[in-house]
Amino acid sequence: MTTGNRIRLFLLREVEHSLRTRWFLTNAAVFMAGGVLLVVAGSSGTLLAGHRGYARALAGLAHFAILFVPIMALLPASASLAEERENGTLEYLLAQPVTWGQVFIGKWLGVSVAVVLALSLGYLASASVSVFRGVPSSLVLAIYAFLVLLSLVFVSLGTVFSALSDTRSRATAFGIGCWLVLVVLGSLGVLAAFIRWGAPAELLAAWSFFNPVEAFRIGVMTVLDPDLQLLGPVGTGLVRRHGPTAIALGSAFSLCLWILLPILGGRWAVSRRRDGV
Amino acid sequence: MISARGLTRRFGSQTILDGLDLEVGPGERVALLGRNGAGKTTFFRCALGLLPFSGDLEVAGVDVRTDGLEARSAIGYVPQRPPHFDGTLEDLVRFFSGLREIPSARVRLGMSELGLSLDEHGRKAVRELSGGMLQKVLLALAVAEAVPVLLLDEPTANLDGEARAEFLRALKRVPDSCTVILSSHRLEDVRAAADRVLVLENGRLAFDGELDALLERSGSSPTVWICTDRTALANLVRLVEDDRRVIRVHRNGVSVGIETLPGNIADILTDVRGEGIPVDDLRVEEPGLGGLFPSSGAAAESSSGAASGEATR
Structure with missing residues (x-):
């Protein structure tokens, strides 16, 4: 059997498992309700007409996504391998003619597909409302692409926590800790601290691209409208210096690295677990 | 069929397998005994290529260290605790027979030979099945591919008397060509399933012979x-x-x-x-x-x- 076929079996099993659990529909429904509410309320209440009004509404959706999407991805990903280890299934899986790498990648892909499906269902409603109200579909698609990248970053991180933890609860705790560090402390606290102590602009810019949540925010805001004054001083400075296309691509590249590096690191780390399982 | 030479596995400063030498030939039925922590499960994990080790270990002519995947292809494995599986029995059979590339029909036949009907139980959730039934399913999956080696890691430890007897009866139907290594803490399992007993003590082979000789000696x-x-x-x-x-x-x-x-x-x-x-x-x-x-x-x-x-x- 080829590597691809084995990975496909794990992928399908993970997707089937996700579709059977309540979180899939709950997440899709919450993201759908939150997204539609923000787009409708944001565009109705704005003083800015036309494109700018809806851009602000979509920016609200993006900020909601920054809080919600990481949790939506981290929780199932953190459970994926640790739960199997905790209940003894992982040893039986690894006793089959498969490699750790195939199990790891299959699980990652499976959770990724399930999370992106839930995200897509949730986004579909707010995207439809936006397009119906005149937002260019290319803009809606670009934001969707950033949302997918953000969710995959946290699926990667969650899968790594899961692969390295003995229990599901420990993996989930790592996931929530990661969410706190990157979303709450990293996005707000660290930037505030940098500004408070007058860190150089280059350091602030580097941090913005180092933190995937900030990279997502800057990428989305740049795509929406760089002149919207939602980018913040760091983002605005970066756009002025390098241009919106380079910053949007740079954000996407940073997110791609955040997807790939944890997978490679996690794959290497699990192969060194002292109990082999 | 299984050959270990100087097999050593350490966890930090603790040596679990300490230069273990053993040979098990084709078709032999062997019980692997030893107190908890003697190295039985570690030996199984080494044979499955799940743990790095020093020394030499071959399963069905395959060097486990260099080709763990190929070694696992040659091994059917039944663990102490049946895996939790979200889904129906049919899903479980489809997934694991897919991984091993065994036609589901062959597993279905193997199950019916062990007294289990996939038609009858296939749509039941795995968590609703008894431990004995699930262990028999795993045994059917393990031997459906005509593997040369079957490793059973205390497969009856969590079964009640009736389920244990059923599992041991099922084990007797494993083809003679298959080498079976069973670890157990129950004498009736060993007597029913093994002709030869290996005792591990401090990571080394402390006894190799028939059960009655071991009982007499001890x-x-x-x-x-x-x-x-x-x-x-x-x-x-x-x-x-x-x-x-x-x-x-x-x-x-x-x-x-x-x-x-x-x-x-x-x-x-x-x-x-x-x-x-x-x-x-x-x-x-x-x-x-x-x-x-x-x-x-x-x-x-x-x-x-x-x-x-x-x-x-």
Whole structure:
């Protein structure tokens, strides 16, 4: 059997498992309700007409996504391998003619597909409302692409926590800790601290691209409208210096690295677990 | 079929397998015994290529260190605890037969040979199935591919008596060509499934031979319980207490337990009947394997002795 076929079996099993659990529909429904509410309320209440009004509404959706999407991805990903280890299934899986790498990648892909499906269902409603109200579909698609990248970053991180933890609860705790560090402390606290102590602009810019949540925010805001004054001083400075296309691509590249590096690191780390399982 | 030379596995400063040498040939039925922590599960994990080790280890001619994947293809494995699986029995069979590239029909046939119908139970959630049924499914999956090696890691540890007996009956249907290594703490499992016993102690092979030889060497013997009527009880006790072949005599109501070596049982029973003592019921109680490994079995041995009102000769 080829590597691809084995990975496909794990992928399908993970997707089937996700579709059977309540979180899939709950997440899709919450993201759908939150997204539609923000787009409708944001565009109705704005003083800015036309494109700018809806851009602000979509920016609200993006900020909601920054809080919600990481949790939506981290929780199932953190459970994926640790739960199997905790209940003894992982040893039986690894006793089959498969490699750790195939199990790891299959699980990652499976959770990724399930999370992106839930995200897509949730986004579909707010995207439809936006397009119906005149937002260019290319803009809606670009934001969707950033949302997918953000969710995959946290699926990667969650899968790594899961692969390295003995229990599901420990993996989930790592996931929530990661969410706190990157979303709450990293996005707000660290930037505030940098500004408070007058860190150089280059350091602030580097941090913005180092933190995937900030990279997502800057990428989305740049795509929406760089002149919207939602980018913040760091983002605005970066756009002025390098241009919106380079910053949007740079954000996407940073997110791609955040997807790939944890997978490679996690794959290497699990192969060194002292109990082999 | 399985060959280990100087197999060593350490966890930090602790050595679990310490230069283990063993050979198991094609079609052999071997029981791997040892107290908890002796290295049985570690040996299985090494054979499955799940753990790095030093030394040489071959399974079905495959060097496990360099080709763990190929080694796992040659091994059917039944763990102590059946895996939790979200979904139906059909989903489970489809997934694992897919991983091993076995046609589902062959697994279905194997299951029916073990007395399990996939048509009847296939739509049941796996969590609704009994442990015994699930272990038999795993056994069917393990042997459906005609693997040359079957590793059973305490497969009956969590089963009740009936399920255990069913599993052991199912095990007898494994093709003769398949090499079976079973680890267990139950003597009846070992007697039913193995012709040869390997005992691990401190990560090394401490015994290699037949079960009765091991029991004889360790002084562990079966106990024959004879139930007679009250009038013959005193005669029976006197007879067996005077018999040099009897190691210990136990009393429990109108039952008398005679602890002796397996080879003496038939002769002693002939003598009992020759004295005209009626035998209303007869039962042979195997000694616990725990007694063979002093550090893990001493407590169990002493507690069972106290309960039966032992009269040691």
